[in-house]
Amino acid sequence: MDIQLSDQEREMINKVAAAAQELEMESYLVGGFVRDKLLNRPTKDADIVTIGDGIELAKAVAAKCVPAPQVNYFKNFGTAHIHTAGFDVEFVGARKESYQRNSRKPQVSPGTLEDDQNRRDFTINAMAISLNKQGYGRLVDPFNGQQHLEEKIIITPLEPDQTFSDDPLRMLRAIRFATQLNFTIAPETLASITRNKDRIRIISQERITDELNKIIRAPKPSIGFDLLYKTGLLRIIFPKMVELAGAEFKEGIGHKDNFYHTLQVLDNISAASDDLWLRWAAILHDIAKPATKRFEEGTGWTFHGHEVVGGRMVPKIFAQFKLPQHEKMRFVKKLVELHLRPISLSKEDITDSAIRRLLFDAGEDFDALMLLCEADITSKNKKKVQRFLDNFKLVRERCKEVEEKDQIRNWQPPIDGIEIMQLFNLPPSKPVGILKDALKDAILDGEIPNTREAGLEFLKKKAMELGVQS
Structure with missing residues (x-):
């Protein structure tokens, strides 16, 4: 050979x-x-x-x-x-x-x-x-x-119903290979996956998640998710994602199909980064849209708060898939919660305060967040896409300017909670939290400079307002 x-x-x-x-x-x-x-x-x-x-x-x-x-x-x-x-x-x-x-x-x-x-x-x-x-x-x-191989076809050696019934994980493997290699699953093999989809229930979650992550890591993951959706496997292994599918119309007004929008965002982010967890953030960024969908007269379809609700859903989804519950999950949760912030900043006059807050909340994950936001532009209107990208470029530039000036990323207030307790002779209590948050907000909003001296002066005044004596 x-x-x-x-x-x-x-x-x-x-x-x-x-x-x-x-x-x-x-x-x-x-x-x-x-x-x-x-x-x-x-x-x-x-x-x-x-x-x-x-x-x-x-x-x-x-x-x-x-x-x-x-x-x-x-x-x-x-x-x-x-x-x-x-x-x-x-x-x-x-x-x-x-x-x-x-x-x-x-x-x-x-x-x-x-x-x-x-x-x-x-x-x-x-x-x-x-x-x-x-x-x-x-x-x-x-x-x-x-x-x-030459024909780029996935096909079972023996009768496919027997192959998939014997080991149902092979259904996910067929879709995974089709995704990784950009091959087509033979019609009779694909039909057999649809017929045998319920057999996947005997497979452990760990094995399912392993195959799913391999699909997500592929150059164009949408191939696999589209096959999972069309065969009915996705409804069994990830029903929350299936709920994104379809566009509803009311009074002649419709919203986009959020399932296929999500797949486009996933492909976009995959072209920019091979980070598995950034790809998971793309998958989950709109996961709460079905739960928050409303039709408002004069406005049309809204999804108010879907980023907040989606953030709350991330730990449960990670637990369901037996994905890590440590910093990887927190990274995805953060990006889901923040993915609308740069978009809102791109639509209005950007204040230094808003920039500081975004930098503070995103921290070291700011660049990943911006990649996700840029990937979230899926319009077929090229002029609209370019307008959004130009706006995001301005957001990046302003963030760079503010960061160089204020050093907000991974910033910690000049006076922490322990010192606040010592300064005002307080036990761990609600007033400590109020003073700590007030100091943080004052610095991020630009009310006071980010110095220890200014912080001490501010805390004394704030403590007097609260009736706390130093």
């Missing part, structure tokens, strides 16, 4: 072939490595199938490496893994599988290469390259996977 290998890959493959020949085991490169090499995509790992004991072969290969890598193996599954020269290699004995209706965990028994290829999810993942002395480098392609 004429494929391009790096020196590390060639060295690794030669060691596998040599070890397999010494053990008199048939062995083959299979799956994603073969697919990606034929597509000239970069690879970081390889799967080896052997007609025999995969763990034994892994140990023999590790013994040929200097230094010898650790062999991690799972005896119950007959699989092993080594990491060598920056490369991950998985070993497994060829097997055949049978499934129970209520589980994606198969009953496994030893099998032939043909059995192993039959159990693969898609034809493009069922190709194998021989590492045997007889026929070394020969492509074993019983399902025309190479042809399907």
Whole structure:
């Protein structure tokens, strides 16, 4: 097989072939490595199938490496893994599988290469390259996977209903591969996903989220979300997103389809950044529009407060998807809550006070927020898009000017809550919070300079108004 290998890959493959020949085991490169090499995509790992004991072969290969890598193996599954020269290699004995209706965990028994290829999810993942002395480098392609690569088609090796019923995660994998590779899912395969969509309920949330994140990380994630929506899978795994779909008309006035608007924003942000969490912010920036939608006479459709309600929804959605609840979630929540602020600043005369507040609230995430706002412009009117972009450019310039002057990003007031308690002999209490917030507002609004001396003078006056004695 004429494929391009790096020196590390060639060295690794030669060691596998040599070890397999010494053990008199048939062995083959299979799956994603073969697919990606034929597509000239970069690879970081390889799967080896052997007609025999995969763990034994892994140990023999590790013994040929200097230094010898650790062999991690799972005896119950007959699989092993080594990491060598920056490369991950998985070993497994060829097997055949049978499934129970209520589980994606198969009953496994030893099998032939043909059995192993039959159990693969898609034809493009069922190709194998021989590492045997007889026929070394020969492509074993019983399902025309190479042809399907050329035709850019995702299709199952066997009858698709059986493939997806056996392991419903393959439905998400089909959509993920179509998204990552910009391939088309064959009509009969796509129809089968729609028929079998409810089987996805037996899959763990962690597995679903992993596939969803891979779709989100793709160059054009909208491909995957559109397929998830049209097959009905999205309604099961992310119903809140489906609620965005459709445009409602009343008195001849309609609003845009917020589902497809969201997909456009997601694609726009993906063209500008590969940050997964910024992409999640794009997905969730309008998530509360269905909950806040109202029709007002003389105004039309409104979504007042959708940024606030959406921010409150973010932790629940992250919990549902078992996504991290730490700073990544807080980053997405912040961007959802703030995504309208730069837009409002672009429509009016910008005061230094408003700029300072935006810089303070956005902090280190200001640039990410501006990327999201720019991605949120999805009008087909090019002049309108350019007008918004020009306005955002002005916002950026004013923010830069104010930041250079006032250093507001990650700013902390010159006098904190603990010192306020000491100054006025107060226990932790409501007056402390009032004084702290008043000081912050006074500085951000430009009433007083951002200095300790001005802060102390302001606090004394404010404390007297509250009846607090120093």
